Amino acid sequence: MIKKPFTLLAAAIALVLVAATSANAAVDVEAAKALAKADDCLKCHAAEKEKKGPSMKEIADKYRGKPEGQEKAIKNMTEAMEVELRPKGSGKKEKHKVISTKKPEELKNMADWYLSH
Numbered sequence: 658m659i660k661k662p663f664t665l666l667a668a669a670i671a672l673v674l675v676a677a678t679s680a681n682a683a684v685d686v687e688a689a690k691a692l693a694k695a696d697d698c699l700k701c702h703a704a705e706k707e708k709k710g711p712s713m714k715e716i717a718d719k720y721r722g723k724p725e726g727q728e729k730a731i732k733n734m735t736e737a738m739e740v741e742l743r744p745k746g747s748g749k750k751e752k753h754k755v756i757s758t759k760k761p762e763e764l765k766n767m768a769d770w771y772l773s774h
């Protein structure tokens with residue numbers, strides 16, 4: 658019986674921590690947009706519309722509810738992997754553009770911005 662208050666307290670602390678973490682992780686939309694513009698990402702990615710690349714919404718839908726989304730998105734923007742340009746089945750392949758920043762917080766912010774659509 659004596660355990661219960663501690664369990665409750667632990668749960669309360671955990672909740673506060675989760676709230677604090679997600680507040681810190683809020684996307685800096687302006688910073689992400691400015692970098693995407695400077696790096697020409699928007700030439701191929703729009704919020705809703707498919708361009709030469711999938712829309713940000715399509716990317717977000719693909720990873721919705723999947724914790725590995727951020728890591729996968731960062732990989733895609735840093736490793737010059739071969740991608741097929743849209744529309745699907747175009748057969749046009751090229752190396753994906755490499756983002757100009759190496760700062761983990763900027764990479765995460767960009768990934769989170771894409772995934773927030």
Ligand code: HEC
Nearest residue numbers: 696697698701709710729730733734740741742743754756
């Ligand atoms: C020449 C067009 C082009 C440019 C420029 C471009 N992308 Fe892409 N991007 C693509 C294509 C095509 C895909 C689809 C890859 C696939 O589905 O296999 C893609 C996929 C992605 C994905 C999703 C990865 C996944 O796991 O599904 C992210 C995130 C992304 N791009 C971010 C960026 C960022 C950030 C930039 C700017 C630094 C950028 N892209 C510039 C064409 C482009």
